[in-house]
Amino acid sequence: MKIDVIILAAGKGTRMKSSTPKVLNKLANKPLLQHVIDTCALLKNAKLQIVLGNEKNLIKASVKVPKGTNWISQKNQLGTGHAVKQALSSLRPGATTLIMYGDVPLVSLSTLKKLISLKKNQLGLLTFITENPKGYGRIVKEKNKVVAIVEEKDATKKEKEISEVNSGIVATSAKDLKQLIPLIKNKNSSKEYYLTDIIGLAVKEKIFVKTIQPSSVGEVLGANSPEELYELKKAYNKISANALISKAVKFADIDRLDFRGEIKIGSNTFVDVNVIFEGEVNIGKNCFIGAGSIIKDSVIQDSVVVKPNSLIENSLIGSFCKIGPFAHIGPEAKLETKVEIGNFVEVKRSKIGKNTKAKHLAYIGDGEIGESVNIGAGTIFVNYDGKKKSKTKVGSGAFIGSNSSLVAPLKIGKNSMIGAGSVVTKDVPENKLALGRSRQRNIKRK
Missing domain, CATH: 2.160.10.10 (Hexapeptide repeat proteins)
Known part of the structure; x- marks a missing residue:
């Protein structure tokens, strides 16, 4: 099985309040992005597609990548869906596509292997259960099947009580991804194209959404601020110690x-x-x-x-x-x-x-x-x-x-x-x- 990994690393990271690009902030003496690259490179027959925006030359010079890695430029940051769109032409026919984030460094290899184990007409979605779902997109299910992801600002009172939330990490076939991404619209207050919209689109296209959960919530923590980076470091210590x-x-x-x-x-x-x-x-x-x-x-x-x-x-x-x-x-x-x-x-x-x-x-x-x-x-x-x-x-x-x-x-x-x-x-x-x-x-x- 061929695996094309799209790593989204184009975000400006303004909330980090640092001159360092967000994905180059360090965890355990390695850039966040390097952790993601190293884990994804362990997948058999994997080819990496890394989407960059600001400071692309600095980022390329700061990480080590496997041979054959494809660097992709997102000139205008118009959302995660738009970032994935820049990589569509590089996907290999028949490949399973895994979409990762350069600031979510702790997802384990075993979790990724479960996520990419898909049958035909399936989309894998990495979700997790949390006691405090505030700020996360809620996973809405009907008859135990995913039907949509509802963002915090759009959620009803009942939907806000849902404890299963979206990590943003997705796997599906290159064929299905090429079908779904162009259908995403930017009809929102930010005028951005959100990758999360493909879940609802997949349901409409009769693509079954399979949810997978990580071994620990620490695997799916990201770093958008200094406070979150600190929590990420604590999670890394805990995961390392427990192993x-x-x-x-x-x-x-x-x-x-x-x-x-x-x-x-x-x-x-x-x-x-x-x-x-x-x-x-x-x-x-x-x-x-x-x-x-x-x-x-x-x-x-x-x-x-x-x-x-x-x-x-x-x-x-x-x-x-x-x-x-x-x-x-x-x-x-x-x-x-x-x-x-x-x-x-x-x-x-x-x-x-x-x-x-x-x-x-x-x-x-x-x-x-x-x-x-x-x-x-x-x-x-x-x-x-x-x-x-x-x-x-x-x-x-x-x-x-x-x-x-x-x-x-x-x-x-x-x-x-x-x-x-x-x-x-x-x-x-x-x-x-x-x-x-x-x-x-x-x-x-x-």
Whole structure:
């Protein structure tokens, strides 16, 4: 089955009170329109037709689209029906046509698959039940069959009590769409051509209107104002959390966390409150993510403990590691199995071997550290000379005493020891004790 997806993205979005085109406002670090594109692109044999109006060049430059996407210009914004009309000539014969909105980003793939599963002479309409239908077009039925959509301003008192409302998302055959769209009139106060009018027209043409409902109301929320965008973000968090809960992920409170990207979490992992996930994050099984932590573009393997208020960015954390509290890992850090990075330790552009520990107040930058190394409190990897950054290599089994400064470029051999308070500027061979500090003198006080 061929699927032609018409995405309406020509609206000015004046109620957003922003210089940014409405469909480019971001949800989870992606434009609203990008969410719609990404979901629709997952439909088999889908071809996208995106209708643009204002700021079309900016919008085209701001999103990624599948090969073969057709960009269509709506020079005059005369309503949603008029926008769809601009795309009719691009529809493939025999295709099912799905009409989407660029500011309604959370419709799931499973919902779309149900909507496009049509028989001959059917039109699919995505509706939802709400306790507060104010502002939505009511779905009017007779003998359990849809006969019309009545807008709020035109609804009778009885019709306003209807709780099933229109999302605006429609699917039908290209043939039927080409028949119905030209029949839409602009006999209304706005002098616009409304896509919703095709429902009544379809009924007149003996086309059966099949209603489909999403898994949650959050799927069909749009963003026409800053307030609605805020509600959309809350819905995204809830949908994301519930999807993970179904896979045995545990949350302290799904209303107190923030998803800002593509997040995968393994079973039996616990996420405490006020955690932020950003970008592409992959967390394994049986982990603990402490309150107030931020995980960005990182992989965390199984059975890792991230204590509260830790930041992990663009890094790989091996299984059974312990991080934090108040640790900063990354960017470009790689921790192997059973590494412990404690409070107020920063690790940047470094590789740390298994069983190594840096538990207190240290800076590890541009380091390559072997296995079972102990890095004492206050240790600094001095990696920058004012012009360039250099690397420090520490062999397995080494012991770095507290308050040491390791001045790169530097190599510290296996099983060597650095005395506390040392400033080390020369390479240390294996199995040696290095002391780089002045001799203590006890002088009589005056």
